[in-house]
Amino acid sequence: xxxxxALLPGDGIGPEVIDQAxxxxxSIATKFNHEITWVKALVGAAAIDKFGDPYPNETHEIxxxxxxxxxxxxxxPKYDNDPxxxxxxxxxxxxxxxxxxxxxxxxxxFTFPSLLDKSPLKKEIIEGTDLVFLRELTGGIYFGKRGRxxxxxxxYDTCTYSRGEIQRIAKKGFDLAMKRSKxxxxxxxxxxxxxxxxxxxxxxxxxxxxxEVSVSYEFVDAVAMRLVQxxxxxxxxxxxxxxxxxxxxxxxxxxGSMGLMPSASVGLKTSLxxxxxxxxxxxxxxxxxxxLATILSxxxxxxxxxxxxxxxxxxxxxVNLSLExxxxxxxxxxxxxxxxxxxxxxxxxxxxxx
Ligand code: IPM
Ligand code: MN
Numbered sequence: 001x002x003x004x005x006a007l008l009p010g011d012g013i014g015p016e017v018i019d020q021a022x023x024x025x026x027s028i029a030t031k032f033n034h035e036i037t038w039v040k041a042l043v044g045a046a047a048i049d050k051f052g053d054p055y056p057n058e059t060h061e062i063x064x065x066x067x068x069x070x071x072x073x074x075x076x077p078k079y080d081n082d083p084x085x086x087x088x089x090x091x092x093x094x095x096x097x098x099x100x101x102x103x104x105x106x107x108x109x110f111t112f113p114s115l116l117d118k119s120p121l122k123k124e125i126i127e128g129t130d131l132v133f134l135r136e137l138t139g140g141i142y143f144g145k146r147g148r149x150x151x152x153x154x155x156y157d158t159c160t161y162s163r164g165e166i167q168r169i170a171k172k173g174f175d176l177a178m179k180r181s182k183x184x185x186x187x188x189x190x191x192x193x194x195x196x197x198x199x200x201x202x203x204x205x206x207x208x209x210x211x212e213v214s215v216s217y218e219f220v221d222a223v224a225m226r227l228v229q230x231x232x233x234x235x236x237x238x239x240x241x242x243x244x245x246x247x248x249x250x251x252x253x254x255x256g257s258m259g260l261m262p263s264a265s266v267g268l269k270t271s272l273x274x275x276x277x278x279x280x281x282x283x284x285x286x287x288x289x290x291x292l293a294t295i296l297s298x299x300x301x302x303x304x305x306x307x308x309x310x311x312x313x314x315x316x317x318x319v320n321l322s323l324e325x326x327x328x329x330x331x332x333x334x335x336x337x338x339x340x341x342x343x344x345x346x347x348x349x350x351x352x353x354x
Contacts, residue, residue: 003036006066011044012279013289014072020291020345021298027349044089045076054092068305069272073279101268105135109251114323118256129231135244136169166202173238174210184215187239259290262297273297287340290329318351
């Protein structure tokens, strides 16, 4: 099969972890006789430096033409500490999501048998956790009206959702629940927020189309608590943009390291695959970042975008093998006997070819 993949390494550790996902994907291509064409494009701070634009049109065109997008991370501290900066790397990510219509961000949380003791949570609480967040990604407070009043002394951001925006993400939630355990949790703050009441009303109205799915409605603060108390009580969760941002970082702790969790963003055009971790600038260029989240994102890409199930399974199998054999980066060791980012990538690509 011919696979045309847009490659967006981005900032910070993005390029290093992306390199490993490329190595692993190329081994998969060799093993299964696929032909991958990688088309590299700039995004984030890297794109601001070159074009003055964190998501240049050239990058957008490459993404539109690709069969899938593999993306690293975005963000650079030199912009974080400058509240007056006119362009920010993160704007590139938001523009990319909006322009590609990536309205659903699929963020699974699961555990690895060999890493159960790496989580700060007790083994018996996390063992067997297998849940998926569907985070709405192109609406809400991230994209609402914002501004300053009162000579700059008052600021506001607004959270707006239309019924249509809620329906399309909820539909993905119901469909996914049907393929899994038929349990769906709608996360909101309907006791306070009008936008949440519309979420609840919209999802409730859809229940009749999915009589087999049992839906629970829970407030975001309660979910934040139960997620670490008893994560196994959840299966598929749908939530608006900001709640999803926060809860999925929290959920990543369950697996033991943020460096492990992959994600997919899907919607109207080309789908995008990316690790849920950020650009981790403190580690950039040190060859220490964990590449597994990006490699597992590539597995999601083979699985979902190309329907190459066996290829995806093999990536997951060698990742599990590397964990069992402790071929891991320093976030998963006590600092001793750790492997570098590129060593882990090379080990996995070799294991695929064996
Ligand atoms: C994420 C990130 C982004 C977000 C940032 C970098 C804008 O935290 O993908 O979760 O808030 O969506
Ligand atoms: Mn986030």
